[in-house]
Amino acid sequence: MKRKTLLKRTGPAIVILILAALSIFYLWSNAIINRAYPVPLANVYVPTDSASVKEGERLLHIEHCSDCHGARLTGQIFSDAEPLATLVAPNLTQIIPTYSNAEIERLLRDGVKKDGRSIFVMPSYMFRQLKEESILKIIAYLRTLQxxxxxxxxxxxxxxxxxxxxxxxxxxxxxTASMINPNSPRLYIPKDTMQISFGRYLAMTACTACHGQNLKGEEGFSPDLIIASAYSEKDFFRLIRTGTALGDRKDIGMMSRVAKNNLSYLNDQEISSIYAYLKTKPTLKDEQH
Ligand code: HEC
Ligand code: HEC
Incomplete structure (x- = not known):
């Protein structure tokens, strides 16, 4: 048989095979993207007093919502996902009014959107470690956005x-929702006002989004926070408040940005506690995360 006739006969079959493979590929990936997570809504009581709203605003900064949703929370493309995906962190001032308090709480705690599907990239596994009252204060502040x-x-x-x-x-x-077991308890609520346990709570609720859920860093992206033990307390304050790293490095990239814009909202006692915790971390090898 001549090559040409072979191609004539098998050509359409190959095209059909490729099309079939592509449709399976898209159907399969759509099924993952559109998977519904049946996480029930909780009863939530969101405070409205001005002290709670103010604290909610501070916590929203520390949780760095603005790093992804834009300085004024009016939406931004999550550039780290390019060119794999165009992830749109939407305009919170517009989308929050379409959400009930219970739906926001579930989104932050479990990564499940109003429509029951999961969000991508947004670190709800970190937000869910916050005390419930802190999540409610963040919602209180979100409710005041014009x-x-x-x-x-x-x-x-x-x-x-x-x-x-x-x-x-x-x-x-x-x-995000597939990374979370909705029944898992909050693991790091400080047992007392002891600096180290308080520092651990803060690190687990402010740093894990980028430094990994065990603070050991993410390959090719962020370092193990053991690195903080190389810092003096004074230099650590400087990094968190101004973004200037050890050795007078004024701009180390994302960390400098998030420190200046967001982590600088941590108060003195909080920064010292995180430092105290990170200093002890090398000796806490058998710690469960
Ligand atoms: C690391 C980046 C990042 C951070 C931090 C972040 N978000 Fe998002 N958020 C996203 C992305 C990306 C989406 C869209 C995800 C998608 O399309 O799957 C999103 C979606 C949302 C949505 C819309 C969900 C829907 O129904 O479409 C809300 C509301 C939201 N985020 C609130 C918040 C709040 C409040 C905070 C801070 C407590 C926060 N986000 C922090 C990246 C982030
Ligand atoms: C939005 C992501 C993000 C968050 C949140 C974040 N970091 Fe980082 N951090 C990074 C990245 C990325 C680097 C690596 C340097 C760079 O690319 O900016 C880094 C580097 C560091 C370094 C090493 C600096 C050096 O000397 O090179 C320290 C220390 C650090 N982070 C501490 C923290 C602590 C403590 C927290 C929580 C309070 C935190 N980071 C939260 C992204 C983040």
Whole structure:
């Protein structure tokens, strides 16, 4: 048989096979993206007094919502996901009014959106370690936001490209809700006002989003926080308050940005406690995380 006729006969079959494989690929990845998480809503009582709202604003800064949702919370593309996906962290001043208090609480605690699907990238595994009253104060503050127009050019919704979908299927990227067991208790509520246990609580609720859930760092992205033991307390304060790292490095990238814009809202006692905890960390090898 001539090559040409072989191609004529098998060509359409190959095309059909490729199309079938592609449809399976998209259907499969869509199933992961659209998976529903049946996490029940809780009864929540959100405070409205001005002290709670003010503290909620401070906590919102520390939890660095603005690092992803934009300085005025009017939405931003999560650039770290490019070019795998265009993840749109939406305009909170517009979307929060469409959410009930219980739905915001579930989103922060379990990573489940109003429509029952999971969010991607947003670190609810960190927010869920916050004391319930702190989550409620954040909601109290969110409720005071006046609706503002979207950041110019903000796309309407996230799009997941081929390579993101491939990583989803391979299990290399996970949705936030799939990383969370909704029945797991809060692990780090400080037992007393002891500096170290308080410092651990703060590190577990302010640093894990980027330094990994056990603070051991994320390969190719962020260091093990054991590195803090190389800092004096004074230098550590300088890093958290101004973003200047040891050795007078004024701009070490993302850490400098998030320190200046967000972590600087931690008060003196909080920063000393985080430092005290991180200093002891090398000796806490058998610690359960
Ligand atoms: C690391 C980045 C990041 C941080 C920090 C972050 N978000 Fe998000 N958020 C996102 C992204 C990305 C999306 C859209 C995700 C998607 O399309 O799956 C999102 C979506 C949302 C949504 C919309 C959910 C929906 O129904 O579409 C709300 C509300 C929200 N975030 C609130 C918050 C609040 C409040 C905080 C701080 C306590 C916060 N986010 C912190 C990245 C982040
Ligand atoms: C938004 C992500 C993010 C958050 C939140 C974050 N970090 Fe970082 N941090 C980084 C990254 C990324 C680096 C590596 C340097 C860089 O690329 O900016 C880093 C580096 C560091 C370093 C090493 C600086 C050096 O000397 O090179 C220390 C110490 C540190 N972080 C402490 C903390 C502590 C403590 C917290 C919580 C209170 C925290 N970080 C929260 C992203 C973050």
């Amino acid at each position: 609706p503002l127009p979207n950041t110019p050019g903000l796309p309407r919704e996230s799009t997941f490209h081929f390579s993101w979908r491939l990583k989803l299927i391979e299990g290399k990227i996970q949705s």
